[in-house]
Amino acid sequence: MTTIIDGKAIAASVREKAASAVADIKSRHGVQPALAVVLVGEDPASQVYVRNKHVATEKSGMRSIEHKLPENTSEDDVVALVRKLNDDDEVDGILVQLPLPKHISSDRVINEIHPDKDVDGLTEVNAGRLILGKEGLVPCTPQGSVILAKTVTENLSGLNAVVVGRSILVGKPLAMLLLAENCTVTMAHSRTKDLAAVCREADILCAAVGIPRLIKGDWVKKGAIVIDVGINRIEESGKMRLVGDVDYDAAAEVAGAITPVPGGVGPMTIACLLRNTVLAAARRRGLGKVEV
Numbered sequence: 001m002t003t004i005i006d007g008k009a010i011a012a013s014v015r016e017k018a019a020s021a022v023a024d025i026k027s028r029h030g031v032q033p034a035l036a037v038v039l040v041g042e043d044p045a046s047q048v049y050v051r052n053k054h055v056a057t058e059k060s061g062m063r064s065i066e067h068k069l070p071e072n073t074s075e076d077d078v079v080a081l082v083r084k085l086n087d088d089d090e091v092d093g094i095l096v097q098l099p100l101p102k103h104i105s106s107d108r109v110i111n112e113i114h115p116d117k118d119v120d121g122l123t124e125v126n127a128g129r130l131i132l133g134k135e136g137l138v139p140c141t142p143q144g145s146v147i148l149a150k151t152v153t154e155n156l157s158g159l160n161a162v163v164v165g166r167s168i169l170v171g172k173p174l175a176m177l178l179l180a181e182n183c184t185v186t187m188a189h190s191r192t193k194d195l196a197a198v199c200r201e202a203d204i205l206c207a208a209v210g211i212p213r214l215i216k217g218d219w220v221k222k223g224a225i226v227i228d229v230g231i232n233r234i235e236e237s238g239k240m241r242l243v244g245d246v247d248y249d250a251a252a253e254v255a256g257a258i259t260p261v262p263g264g265v266g267p268m269t270i271a272c273l274l275r276n277t278v279l280a281a282a283r284r285r286g287l288g289k290v291e292v
């Protein structure tokens with residue numbers, strides 16, 4: 001029997017833990033952690049995500065601060081806002097929604113975020129900490145992906161993990177986290193020779209590419225754990241629908257466990273963002289260890 005990994009339910013339990021840590025911080029220290037989200041422009045998908053983040057943040061008991069800037073905002077103005085949020089002692093986490101408009105360097109803007117408020121884990125400092133195995137803030141989608149894999153088998157040690165995609169946001173940090181779990185990690189990408197053969201070796205197969213149903217059923221090893229990070233909006237039989245990077249129906253017949261899209265990794269991204277904001281608040285404000 002294939003296990004369908006219930007990302008929604010697992011995300012709900014991560015969010016509940018974050019909410020009880022928030023309640024604890026409030027009652028013991030009189031502090032309300034706050035997350036600031038910066039959205040530049042009108043990208044419709046980004047607007048939906050930012051809205052979802054706002055609702056989830058408030059539901060967890062934290063303060064959500066939204067900064068919506070017009071498409072034509074200059075890079076210097078975005079940087080100035082990030083600096084203001086860095087200096088604001090009430091703000092614990094800063095997230096700059098990607099992609100930014102083309103005239104703005106996301107690399108410059110992201111690296112202006114103070115590393116201790118970088119709840120997306122995308123600054124050079126946090127990327128460095130992750131590679132060096134030091135405590136820092138870990139990107140949300142990769143973190144959520146590993147939590148989901150570990151609900152299938154708590155101990156991932158020695159398993160062959162293949163990560164398809166090597167982006168800074170998902171693929172690279174996911175490979176690092178799986179390495180930290182003692183997996184034998186292979187990173188595949190657009191230049192990989194015989195991707196199908198590489199995927200067939202995977203005990204844990206993670207797809208973060210952005211191509212609908214790229215990963216076919218016969219690329220999946222029998223019993224493998226399949227984590228589908230892809231979120232693709234496609235038109236099918238006259239309707240818009242959301243599909244992953246894995247051919248779900250075919251893969252589910254062979255896999256031991258698989259994440260659906262929607263309802264898999266997506267909800268975990270937001271849950272882990274709340275978790276990171278609580279951790280950032282506790283560390284920056286010197287509140288001691290919190291359980292999240």
Ligand SMILES: NC(=O)C1=CN([C@@H]2O[C@H](COP(=O)(O)OP(=O)(O)OC[C@H]3O[C@@H](n4cnc5c(N)ncnc54)[C@H](OP(=O)(O)O)[C@@H]3O)[C@@H](O)[C@H]2O)C=CC1
Binds near residue numbers: 167190195208230266
């Ligand atoms: N669930 C969630 O919360 C999130 C989902 N996503 C989704 O995950 C997917 C990936 O996002 P992201 O990492 O930002 O995407 P990017 O476009 O930044 O990276 C895509 C990666 O896929 C690789 N790739 C492209 N074509 C192929 C191919 N034919 N075979 C193998 N590898 C290929 C690229 O290789 P190369 O480096 O060689 O160009 C690149 O490394 C998207 O669908 C996105 O919407 C993203 C963030 C969060």
Ligand SMILES: Nc1nc(=O)c2c([nH]1)NC[C@@H]1CN(c3ccc(C(=O)N[C@@H](CCC(=O)O)C(=O)O)cc3)C=[N+]21
Binds near residue numbers: 052098140261262
């Ligand atoms: N700085 C930054 N950090 C990000 O983490 C970031 C980003 N920019 N830009 C865009 C991507 C994408 N992303 C998603 C978050 C939640 C869902 C999610 O909740 N998905 C639901 C469905 C939502 C729907 O119906 O559209 C699901 O899969 O079940 C998906 C994708 C975060 N990203």
